[in-house]
Amino acid sequence: MFNVNNSNKENLVGQPIDLQLLLKLPAYRLHMKWDTLPENLKTSPELQSHLPCFEHYNRPDREVHIDGPPPSKSKCRACKRSNQ
Numbered sequence: 001m002f003n004v005n006n007s008n009k010e011n012l013v014g015q016p017i018d019l020q021l022l023l024k025l026p027a028y029r030l031h032m033k034w035d036t037l038p039e040n041l042k043t044s045p046e047l048q049s050h051l052p053c054f055e056h057y058n059r060p061d062r063e064v065h066i067d068g069p070p071p072s073k074s075k076c077r078a079c080k081r082s083n084q
């Protein structure tokens with residue numbers, strides 16, 4: 001008897017983009033991928049707060065420079081302060 005399992009094939013083709021996996025990426029990597037993400041993921045507040053904070057970091061006009069890429073908004077002290 002052959003057991004042809006079609007559902008396995010389908011799983012290989014349609015790899016869904018997992019929100020939890022995206023949240024584990026460094027903030028700048030998520031930013032690089034952002035344009036390729038489906039719209040329903042872009043509207044997730046959780047994912048949006050994981051984007052790097054360009055508002056408070058690496059802005060030439062405010063001379064706020066740190067080494068390396070900006071942290072995610074959820075880790076940005078200035079963002080946290082304004083949310084309180």
Ligand SMILES: [Zn+2]
Binds near residue numbers: 053073080
């Ligand atoms: Zn910020």
